Amino acid sequence: xxxxxxxxxxxxxxxxxxxxxxxxxxxxxxxxxxxxxxxxxxxxxxxxxxxxxxxxxxxxxxxxxxxxxxxxxxxxxxxxxxxxxxxxxxxxxxxxxxxxxxxxxxxxxxxxxxxxxxxxxxxxxxxxxxxxxxxxxxxxxxxxxxxxxxxxxxxxxxxxxxxxxxxxxxxxxxxxxxxx
Amino acid sequence: xxxxxxxxxxxxxxxxxxxxxxxxxxxxxxxxxxxxxxxxxxxxxxxxxxxxxxxxxxxxxxxxxxxxxxxxxxxxxxxxxxxxxxxxxxxxxxxxxxxxxxxxxxxxxxxxxxxxxxxxxxxxxxxxxxxxxxxxxxxxxxxxxxxxxxxxxxxxxxxxxxxxxxxxxxxxxxxxxxxxxxxxxxxxxxxxxxxxxxxxxxxxxxxxxxxxxxxxxxxxxxxxxxxxxxxxxxxxxxxxxxxxxxxxxxxxxxxxxxxxxxx
Numbered sequence: 463x464x465x466x467x468x469x470x471x472x473x474x475x476x477x478x479x480x481x482x483x484x485x486x487x488x489x490x491x492x493x494x495x496x497x498x499x500x501x502x503x504x505x506x507x508x509x510x511x512x513x514x515x516x517x518x519x520x521x522x523x524x525x526x527x528x529x530x531x532x533x534x535x536x537x538x539x540x541x542x543x544x545x546x547x548x549x550x551x552x553x554x555x556x557x558x559x560x561x562x563x564x565x566x567x568x569x570x571x572x573x574x575x576x577x578x579x580x581x582x583x584x585x586x587x588x589x590x591x592x593x594x595x596x597x598x599x600x601x602x603x604x605x606x607x608x609x610x611x612x613x614x615x616x617x618x619x620x621x622x623x624x625x626x627x628x629x630x631x632x633x634x635x636x637x638x639x640x641x642x
Numbered sequence: 643x644x645x646x647x648x649x650x651x652x653x654x655x656x657x658x659x660x661x662x663x664x665x666x667x668x669x670x671x672x673x674x675x676x677x678x679x680x681x682x683x684x685x686x687x688x689x690x691x692x693x694x695x696x697x698x699x700x701x702x703x704x705x706x707x708x709x710x711x712x713x714x715x716x717x718x719x720x721x722x723x724x725x726x727x728x729x730x731x732x733x734x735x736x737x738x739x740x741x742x743x744x745x746x747x748x749x750x751x752x753x754x755x756x757x758x759x760x761x762x763x764x765x766x767x768x769x770x771x772x773x774x775x776x777x778x779x780x781x782x783x784x785x786x787x788x789x790x791x792x793x794x795x796x797x798x799x800x801x802x803x804x805x806x807x808x809x810x811x812x813x814x815x816x817x818x819x820x821x822x823x824x825x826x827x828x829x830x831x832x833x834x835x836x837x838x839x840x841x842x843x844x845x846x847x848x849x850x851x852x853x854x855x856x857x858x859x860x861x862x863x864x865x866x867x868x869x870x871x872x873x874x875x876x877x878x879x880x881x882x883x884x885x886x887x888x889x890x891x892x893x894x895x896x897x898x899x900x901x902x903x904x905x
Binding site for chain 1 (some may be wrong): 681754824826828843844847848849850851853855857862863865
């Protein structure tokens, strides 16, 4: 899980304090590994130190003072850079892909925007990898063991690719949910 | 750069009021193996049929070997399909009353070839697909994979410059499909035949050198430009951050895990 980027993505929708961020995270990534409060605050500290987020004031609502954090221009830039790079096309990356799709929807709300561009680029990377494995298994003199290993990799990449296609089909529904 | 053999420009085609192609442009180089992919209803079969001269587009142009073919009369297009363009469907459509060799020889016979020579050529093609021993059998006696290999032999018997294949493995199991695609792509490479394969399966598309991905009647990735388009009109800076390593391994211990049930 890319905690710094995910927090930046949540901040890109508006300034929040740490407690609020943690709650937003739980709603947006219900199936992901839980994020501890301590991790939220230490990550915010690091983001602030690196100039990607900044303290934007203090909020007090019948309780302790809470520092509100906002994303900086450098933060947005770094987030875009992260979203512009596809995940290495290895099998079992769906969790990482899902994180990027949701983050992309938070950053770019347009219906045909960054999330779709990202998924298509990821699809291309996955297919290119599948092409490599197909070449391996159809080469002259390849052993059955090598063929079976390529079959295994192909089947798993194919599963991820089907997930990418399904996500593309469901992107407008997901967009509504994320932006609700 | 190899010469372009087939080009579609701004192709549009509707069925009644339902648009299937909304301005599709694509090009295929000589000897290139290209997959046309997309979900059901994305227009991939329609695109294939327009490029093959089976369907006439409502708008746009199809150019084969420097000549526009979309405006040719049906007779001319049909002659092209018997000679320079080969078409293969999901179910090979062999004629059940004819032995396999005659089925394969049919395009040659229709073009006026002598029977003996046509049958000899047909048997050679069957041999290239490993089914020469089935030459005298009837289609009904063949397995699905054998039938489809005979169908590919028939589609290639005239040595076309472009082969159009619509879901060629759709009726086959994985292993039979794999054999067919391996042989088809090998023979196409040996002969310099360009192949367009319509498929909704990534494992089939992975046999091609390039993918033209359709979505809702439009091209969203043609495998040529730097990055796929989302339909949004923004510049993209997408990049792949790792070089693919063609090493298959059973060890995925370092792969990030998916845990969809947890949380």
